[in-house]
Amino acid sequence: MPRPKLSDRQRALLLEIVSQPTAPFREHRVAAIVKRTLEEARVPFFEDPAGNIVVGVPSRSAYARLVREKSREPIRLFMAHMDHPGFHGLSWTAADRLKARWHGASPIRRLIGAPVWIAAADGNEVGGRIAAVKLAGSGCGIDTAEIRVDSAPLPRREAKTAFGGFRFRSSAWTSGNRLYARAADDLVGVFALVWTAIDVFSPRKRSSPPFVGLLTRAEEVGFIGAIAHFELGWLARAGRPILCVSLETSRTLPGAKIGRGPVVRLGDRQTVFNPGGTAVLSIVADKTLGKNHQRRIMDAGTCEATAALAFGFPAVGISVPLGNYHNQSIEGGPDSRGPGGPAPEFVDLRDVAGEIALCAALLKAGLPWADPWQALRNRLRKRFAACRPLLDG
Numbered sequence: 001m002p003r004p005k006l007s008d009r010q011r012a013l014l015l016e017i018v019s020q021p022t023a024p025f026r027e028h029r030v031a032a033i034v035k036r037t038l039e040e041a042r043v044p045f046f047e048d049p050a051g052n053i054v055v056g057v058p059s060r061s062a063y064a065r066l067v068r069e070k071s072r073e074p075i076r077l078f079m080a081h082m083d084h085p086g087f088h089g090l091s092w093t094a095a096d097r098l099k100a101r102w103h104g105a106s107p108i109r110r111l112i113g114a115p116v117w118i119a120a121a122d123g124n125e126v127g128g129r130i131a132a133v134k135l136a137g138s139g140c141g142i143d144t145a146e147i148r149v150d151s152a153p154l155p156r157r158e159a160k161t162a163f164g165g166f167r168f169r170s171s172a173w174t175s176g177n178r179l180y181a182r183a184a185d186d187l188v189g190v191f192a193l194v195w196t197a198i199d200v201f202s203p204r205k206r207s208s209p210p211f212v213g214l215l216t217r218a219e220e221v222g223f224i225g226a227i228a229h230f231e232l233g234w235l236a237r238a239g240r241p242i243l244c245v246s247l248e249t250s251r252t253l254p255g256a257k258i259g260r261g262p263v264v265r266l267g268d269r270q271t272v273f274n275p276g277g278t279a280v281l282s283i284v285a286d287k288t289l290g291k292n293h294q295r296r297i298m299d300a301g302t303c304e305a306t307a308a309l310a311f312g313f314p315a316v317g318i319s320v321p322l323g324n325y326h327n328q329s330i331e332g333g334p335d336s337r338g339p340g341g342p343a344p345e346f347v348d349l350r351d352v353a354g355e356i357a358l359c360a361a362l363l364k365a366g367l368p369w370a371d372p373w374q375a376l377r378n379r380l381r382k383r384f385a386a387c388r389p390l391l392d393g
């Protein structure tokens, strides 16, 4: 089975999205690119009250109509998050010193002198370096940091609207099949969701696919955008099944290797995912990608599938294996500051291509959602029939 490859257009969009500055609660630059791209492709979307982007429907009422439609075809509600761990400015402590609070996980070693980027609200960036840090009590990252800003004269910007993260040679670059980025998690998932929407709404396809995309905010601090969306209650009184599909990048683990294909994520650190939905996802992955996919519980972190499950929705997950998870140099490589220090994240472009192929295949009509176990049951019955004489004897 030939491995899917990204087209030039896909690759360009992926790089554009992954290059945007983002941090928890500061996703507006990613959102702006997403909205422009969806508008150009004539894919409907709107924003929910929390600022999550709902893709595939133009309004709250159209969303409600799609959800309430009587159908046996489940809505596939794809989820990806627009943030990445990073910091918010708090105050200027000197002309060139910004005090900042970190949101989400981060490396905890080799931090002093580490290069960072600092963006203004309009997305314009300057460079800086970490001068001092206070680590969080949890041991999972930085609490606050003092940042020495490189550029002089200092841009006259509000400390509180500034945001940033670790800086490397570039916001994103490729080398062979590798994509290096300061924030692959989860901007790769955002790209996969947006591309799936573009594909599903292309003029040659049907106009009302069983697709909704939810691009969320502030996942890295505890699924805040996803919770806000579920709390709206807009998915209540559904006339059809709803299946949430989390699109994540997750820390590469034994059995989930970078470059061996997207992972049918069986669960995360919190819980296993919906067994029936996962059975269908596995059947689809086998048919679409053959050996070029992997299956594993990705228990190095949690993902939005867990949030969906907690709110009563069946959920499954697709992961792209990620190097240097949350910018911690675990696998090392270019621009790493050494073990445990800051490093760019990386993924394999072929895994991303596989993920997109899987998303498209998951939207096909007639998949065995109502009885995911039929094929397996038939095999079991055959085995039983063959062994029956032995039972009777």
Ligand SMILES: [Zn+2]
Pocket (backbone or CB within 6 Å): 081, 185, 186, 219, 248, 249
């Ligand atoms: Zn993530």
